[in-house]
Structures are given as C-alpha cells and as structure tokens.
Amino acid sequence: MRLALAAMVLLIAAVAYGQSQLPLRDFGVAWSQGAAKVSFSAIDLADERVRRELSSGLRKRLVVTVGVHLNGSNWRMGVRQFGCDVTRDLWEDGYLVRIGDRSERLDTLEQVLDRCLLVQGLFVGDPKSYELQKGKDIYFAVRAEFNPISKKQCSQLIRPATGGDPVGPISVNIVRRRICRAERTVEFRSQLLRVPE
Amino acid sequence: MSRFERKILFAIGLSVFLALGGSIFLAQGALRDVYAVGVNERFGTELVHGVEARQSHLMALRTGSDQVADAVVWAVEAEVAKRGEKSALEAVLQNLLERYEVVQGIRVVNAGDEVLAEVARPLDSSSEPLRSTVRKRETQLGAGKVRVAVEVAVPERYFERLQEAGEVADVYSRLQRQGASVSDVYAWVFGVLAFLVIVAAFLIGAIVSRRVTRRVTDLAEASRKVGAGDLTVSLPTGAEDEVAELTKAFNQMVRDLRDSRTRIEYLQRIGAWQDFARRLAHEIKNPLTPIQLAAQEMDETYTGEDKAYQEKLAHARAIIEEEVATLRRLVGEFSAFAKLPQADLSPSDLCELVHGIENSIPAVLEDLGEGAARAVEVRLSCATEPIAVRMDPMMLKRCVDNILRNAIQAASREHPHGGGLVLLRAYQGERRAFVEVRDNGPGIDEENWERVFDPYYTTKAEGTGLGLAIVKKVVLEHGGEVRLDRAPEGGARFSIELPLMESR
Numbered sequence: 001m002r003l004a005l006a007a008m009v010l011l012i013a014a015v016a017y018g019q020s021q022l023p024l025r026d027f028g029v030a031w032s033q034g035a036a037k038v039s040f041s042a043i044d045l046a047d048e049r050v051r052r053e054l055s056s057g058l059r060k061r062l063v064v065t066v067g068v069h070l071n072g073s074n075w076r077m078g079v080r081q082f083g084c085d086v087t088r089d090l091w092e093d094g095y096l097v098r099i100g101d102r103s104e105r106l107d108t109l110e111q112v113l114d115r116c117l118l119v120q121g122l123f124v125g126d127p128k129s130y131e132l133q134k135g136k137d138i139y140f141a142v143r144a145e146f147n148p149i150s151k152k153q154c155s156q157l158i159r160p161a162t163g164g165d166p167v168g169p170i171s172v173n174i175v176r177r178r179i180c181r182a183e184r185t186v187e188f189r190s191q192l193l194r195v196p197e
Numbered sequence: 198m199s200r201f202e203r204k205i206l207f208a209i210g211l212s213v214f215l216a217l218g219g220s221i222f223l224a225q226g227a228l229r230d231v232y233a234v235g236v237n238e239r240f241g242t243e244l245v246h247g248v249e250a251r252q253s254h255l256m257a258l259r260t261g262s263d264q265v266a267d268a269v270v271w272a273v274e275a276e277v278a279k280r281g282e283k284s285a286l287e288a289v290l291q292n293l294l295e296r297y298e299v300v301q302g303i304r305v306v307n308a309g310d311e312v313l314a315e316v317a318r319p320l321d322s323s324s325e326p327l328r329s330t331v332r333k334r335e336t337q338l339g340a341g342k343v344r345v346a347v348e349v350a351v352p353e354r355y356f357e358r359l360q361e362a363g364e365v366a367d368v369y370s371r372l373q374r375q376g377a378s379v380s381d382v383y384a385w386v387f388g389v390l391a392f393l394v395i396v397a398a399f400l401i402g403a404i405v406s407r408r409v410t411r412r413v414t415d416l417a418e419a420s421r422k423v424g425a426g427d428l429t430v431s432l433p434t435g436a437e438d439e440v441a442e443l444t445k446a447f448n449q450m451v452r453d454l455r456d457s458r459t460r461i462e463y464l465q466r467i468g469a470w471q472d473f474a475r476r477l478a479h480e481i482k483n484p485l486t487p488i489q490l491a492a493q494e495m496d497e498t499y500t501g502e503d504k505a506y507q508e509k510l511a512h513a514r515a516i517i518e519e520e521v522a523t524l525r526r527l528v529g530e531f532s533a534f535a536k537l538p539q540a541d542l543s544p545s546d547l548c549e550l551v552h553g554i555e556n557s558i559p560a561v562l563e564d565l566g567e568g569a570a571r572a573v574e575v576r577l578s579c580a581t582e583p584i585a586v587r588m589d590p591m592m593l594k595r596c597v598d599n600i601l602r603n604a605i606q607a608a609s610r611e612h613p614h615g616g617g618l619v620l621l622r623a624y625q626g627e628r629r630a631f632v633e634v635r636d637n638g639p640g641i642d643e644e645n646w647e648r649v650f651d652p653y654y655t656t657k658a659e660g661t662g663l664g665l666a667i668v669k670k671v672v673l674e675h676g677g678e679v680r681l682d683r684a685p686e687g688g689a690r691f692s693i694e695l696p697l698m699e700s701r
Contacts, residue, residue, distance in 0.1 A: 026523045056252070056363075057252050057255070057359065057363075058248070058359070058360060058363030058364075058367070059360050059363070059364075087360075090255045090256060090259065090356075090359075091255065091258075091259055091328055091351070091356070092330050093329055117537065130623050147367075148367070149367075153364070157364070157365075158368070158372075166390060167383065167386050167387050167390060170386045170390075171382050171383045171386040171387075174382045174386065175375075175382055178375055178378060178379070178382075179368065179371045179372060179375060179379075181370075
C-alpha cells in the first residue's frame with residue numbers, strides 16, 4: 001500500500017515536472033465571462049514533411065489540445081480539444097477541411113494551417129473552475145499533433161486474432177498506443193498568469 | 198524457513214526461471230521472424246504504389262475532364278462554323294453529351310448571361326454517387342463571345358478507395374517502422390504473463406514442498422527430542438508416501454524404544470526387589486531356628502507345679518512355632534523370588550502349554566479346596582494349529598498357573614454357590630501370540646491395573662504380593678507384555694502377549 005502510494009506521488013510529481021519543462025511560447029489570453037480565451041500559433045507543427053503529406057490527397061488529421069493547469073500541480077482545471085480532417089481535393093484545386101460536423105473548402109495550404117493551427121480566442125476551462133482558483137497562478141499547455149489515428153479507427157485497423165489467450169488483447173492494446181500515436185507532435189506552454197480576483 | 202526448504206525452492210526457482218528466460222529469448226526471435234514474414238518492406242512498397250496508382254488515376258481523370266471540356270468547346274466551335282447557325286447548338290450539345298460519358302451537362306451562355314443552349318444528363322437515382330466539377334471555357338462563336346460550362350463527374354468511390362488505401366498504407370508503414378518493437382511487445386507480454394503464471398506455480402510449489410519439508414523438519418525435531426530422552430513423541434503420518442513410511446518407521450522405533458525402556462526399568466526394579474528379598478530372607482531365616490528351639494526348650498524344661506504357667510508356656514510355644522512357620526514360608530517365598538532364574542527361551546508351541554495346564558487343573562482346584570471345585574467351571578481353548586513362540590515352558594506355565602489360581606479364587610469368592618467361570622485361551626494375532634485368562638469374579642479397580650504388578654502389592658490377606666510381579670518379570674524376559682483390564686464377564690482379564698517366532 002505504501003509502495004503504491006509512493007509510486008503515485010512520484011508519477012504525479014514527474015508529470016508536473018515534465019509539464020513545467022515544456023518550452024514557453026507567447027499566448028494571448030483574454031478574460032471573458034469568467035473564463036480564459038487563449039490565442040496562440042502551433043503552425044510550426046507543419047514542417048516540410050507534414051506539408052507534403054497534407055498535399056498528398058489523403059485525409060490527414062491535425063489535432064490541438066489545450067489544457068489549463070494550476071502551477072505546481074498536476075491537476076488540469078480544464079481542457080479543450082479540436083481537430084481538423086484535411087484532404088487535398090485532387091479533383092478540383094483546394095483543400096477540404098472538416099472540423100466537427102462542419103466542412104469548408106480552402107484554396108491554399110496556408111489557409112488550412114491558419115484555420116487549424118492558428119488559434120484565436122478559444123475558450124479553455126469553465127468559469128466555475130476559475131472561480132475556485134482566483135488569485136492563483138495558472139498556465140496553458142498545448143499539444144499539437146499531426147495525424148494521430150483515432151481510437152475508434154485504430155481499433156478497427158489493429159485487432160487481436162480470435163482466441164482465448166490473453167497475450168493477444170493485451171499486446172494489441174500496447175501496440176495500438178504505439179502505432180496510432182501522432183506522426184509529429186509539438187508541445188509548449190504559456191507563461192504563468194494569475195487568475196483575476 | 199529451513200535450509201532444506203530454501204534449497205528446494207531455489208532449485209524450483211532456478212529451473213523455472215531459466216526455462217522462462219530461454220523461452221522469452223526464443224519467442225522474441227520467433228516473433229520477429231513471423232512479424233517480418235507478414236510486415237515487410239516489399240508489401241509496404243506495394244501498398245504505397247497502390248496508393249500512388251489511385252492518386253495518378255484521379256489525376257488522370259482530372260486531366261481527362263479538362264481535355265473533355267476542351268473537346269466540347271472545339272466541337273461546338275466546329276459545328277457552329279460548319280452549319281453557320283446557332284440554332285443547331287442544342288443538337289450539337291446533345292450529341293456531345295452522348296459521346297462523352299463523363300459529361301453530365303453542358304451550358305452555353307453569351308456575354309449577357311443569356312443561356313444559348315443547355316443539355317443535362319437525366320438524373321438516375323439508382324446509379325452510384327458521383328463527384329462532379331464544372332470546367333469553364335470561353336470561346337468566340339460567330340460575332341460574339343460565349344462561355345461554355347461543362348459539368349464532368351467521376352464515381353465517388355474512386356476518392357473513397359484512395360482514402361481507404363491511404364489509411365491502410367499509413368498503418369502498414371507505421372507497423373513496418375515499429376516492427377522490432379511490436380514483436381518485442383508480444384514477447385514481453387508473453388513473458389510477463391508467463392512470469393505471473395510461474396510465480397503462481399512457484400507459490401503453489403513452495404506451499405506443496407513446504408508440506409513435505411515441514412514433515413522432514415518435524416522428523417528431525419522429533420529425533421532431537423528422542424535423543425534428549427523424550428519417548429512420548431509421535432508424529433502424524435499424513436499422506437501415503439515415502440515420508441509417511443519414514444514417519445511410521447520413526448513412530449514404531451520410538452514405541453519400541455519406549456517399551457524397551459519400560460521393560461528395562463521394570464526389570465531393574467524387580468532386580469532391586471530380588472536383592473532386597475535375598476537379604477531379608479537371609480536376615481530372617483537365621484534367627485528362626487534358635488527362636489523355635491528356645492521356645493521348645495522353655496516349654497519342655499519347666500519342672501514347676503504351676504499349672505497355669507505351664508499352660509501359658511505351652512500356648513506361647515504354639516504361637517511361636519506357628520509364627521515361625523509363617524515366617525519360614527515367607528522366607529521361602531522371598532528366597533524363591535530372589536533366586537528366580539532368567540527365562541531360558543526355546544522354540545515351543547503355546548497350545549502345548551495350554552494343554553499342559555489343562556491337565557493340572559484338577560490338582561489346582563483340589564489345592565484351592567472343595568468349594569472352588571464345586572463353584573467354578575474352568576474352560577480352556579486353543580487354536581488347532583500350533584502357535585510357535587520362543588518361551589521357557591516351565592516358567593511361563595508357572596505364570597499362567599498363578600494367574601489361573603487367582604482367577605479361580607476370585608470367581609469362587611464371588612460365586613460361592615456355583616456359577617463361577619474362568620476362561621483360559623491362547624490365540625494368534627498378526628504378529629503376536631496371546632494367552633488370555635478372564636473370570637467373572639469381582640474384578641480389580643481400574644486405578645490398580647498397573648500397581649498389581651508391583652512387588653509386594655497384594656489385596657489378599659495371606660498373599661506376599663510377589664506372584665504377579667514374577668509373572669510380569671517372566672513375560673518381559675520373553676519380550677512380551679502382560680496387561681490387566683476388565684473382562685466381558687465382569688471380572689478381571691489378564692492378557693499375556695508374546696512375539697511370534699516369525700516376527701523375531
């Protein structure tokens with residue numbers, strides 16, 4: 001029991017330390033209706049290879065996850081995630097971008113990157129969470145990923161062979177995590193800022 | 198945990214974990230080989246080629262659609278120039294629509310956005326979904342410019358299949374990149390699960406082996422106790438195996454040791470009593486004759502006239518002579534007890550002994566008085582087969598005789614008017630022979646069952662208390678046991694147990 005507790009504390013401390021070591025980046029933060037609206041750019045996710053793949057005509061996915069954390073703690077006060085399915089239209093010039101249920105057509109890759117990786121005024125966390133942490137230091141942590149395979153799709157593509165042994169299902173779960181993770185990831189965090197009183 | 202247990206567990210653990218390590222190593226190699234058969238560069242390249250082919254196909258369709266649009270415009274220009282009138286435009290477009298399958302519709306509008314002609318392929322709800330696009334061209338038609346919009350379409354499935362092929366190629370390429378790590382994951386998951394199974398098996402093995410080793414350590418501990426002189430130790434035998442056999446042998450050895458010690462102690466005690474009896478007999482016997490002679494002389498040499506005194510002397514002489522006679526008898530018995538020889542064992546038949554006793558029963562009854570003969574019935578029985586034992590027939594007969602006399606006396610006292618019963622039988626058990634004498638007399642209280650064999654312990658007024666002590670001594674010298682308990686008839690039961698010749 002003591003060992004398990006010690007391991008948990010170590011894990012939390014390691015995660016908190018890991019997040020505190022993320023590179024800093026300029027964030028625009030505005031407070032509206034008791035919640036924070038953040039603006040930042042993760043366009044550097046799109047390096048040469050990512051741009052080439054986005055132009056391949058195959059559907060690719062860009063996912064941005066923003067979390068708001070209390071300084072010195074591993075506790076995440078709130079999280080917001082959005083993803084773009086980007087397909088270069090080989091039939092007509094341009095790109096088809098699907099965000100949630102909405103689809104739109106953009107003419108250039110730069111427009112696509114601005115649409116998906118340049119975040120403007122995104123609400124992160126609900127007012128109730130901030131209400132409880134007034135006057136405390138917080139920071140935003142961003143994880144931008146290129147082409148992670150969704151859990152559902154990953155489960156469909158990588159399946160264990162039918163059989164009663166436990167090796168297959170356990171191994172497949174681990175393999176899925178490795179195989180379906182993003183092909184490129186960029187992580188960064190904001191400076192510390194104080195929740196308004 | 199004892200060293201023995203640690204060694205057994207170490208041996209189990211070593212063999213099991215060496216096997217596990219070896220199997221993980223082999224499984225890792227085998228999995229990598231198997232993985233490489235299914236996921237390799239060749240298949241990955243072919244999949245990528247498949248995706249590229251679909252992309253090229255779509256690009257070719259796109260180029261084709263542009264060419265079709267150009268062809269439509271040229272055809273419109275040519276036909277109108279040839280016929281010289283725009284009124285024929287509708288028929289020309291219809292003709293083009295029929296000629297090019299990918300064309301879904303054509304519209305020609307003039308500079309004022311007035312539709313000059315328009316044709317469209319009728320909608321067919323049963324046909325597969327199409328993805329269409331409009332290729333726009335401008336051309337000079339007669340005196341004015343016109344815009345020609347050609348709608349071309351290809352099946353939607355071409356695009357879907359490209360995406361599907363792309364996804365599969367993507368996953369395959371990831372599997373290919375992670376080849377070594379995927380097979381390692383399988384090997385390690387197998388290893389961890391096998392480890393857990395082995396740990397469980399190891400624990401079960403430890404528990405089972407502990408049961409065996411515990412029995413061995415118990416034996417060692419019991420041996421130490423026996424060595425320290427504790428002969429009350431007895432171990433449970435447990436399951437039927439070699440250790441149980443060893444435990445049984447150990448228990449038997451302790452029982453034999455205990456019996457031997459009891460026998461030796463008893464014989465030592467009897468020896469001490471014999472020494473005491475010899476001295477007592479010697480010390481008492483010597484003055485008896487002078488006492489008796491002195492009394493006789495006093496009586497015979499009195500010459501006085503005092504009648505009363507003369508009678509007193511005669512009375513005193515009679516008392517002295519009677520008591521001296523009693524003392525002589527006691528001295529005789531003590532002396533006989535002291536001189537009791539060691540049993541001289543030789544192969545004999547126990548039934549012969551019983552038959553010999555049978556012959557002497559009338560004499561015994563006569564010796565005990567007529568009352569006993571009338572009141573007590575004596576029954577004897579023995580097996581028809583000889584019961585071979587090593588014995589001293591004379592001494593053992595004396596013992597059985599002694600017990601038989603006691604039994605007859607007890608039965609006749611309890612049943613003075615008849616109905617007394619004494620049974621004497623000899624029989625053979627698995628490894629022992631038995632002589633049993635039982636009666637329907639008053640019996641002996643249980644608290645005295647052990648004491649009756651002590652020298653000088655007696656419940657009879659005229660007894661010396663040596664008879665049963667001699668019986669026990671003789672039986673012990675035969676390597677046997679004599680026991681007393683209650684007979685089914687209600688009286689006492691004496692059982693003499695002797696080892697059979699085969700078991701010696």
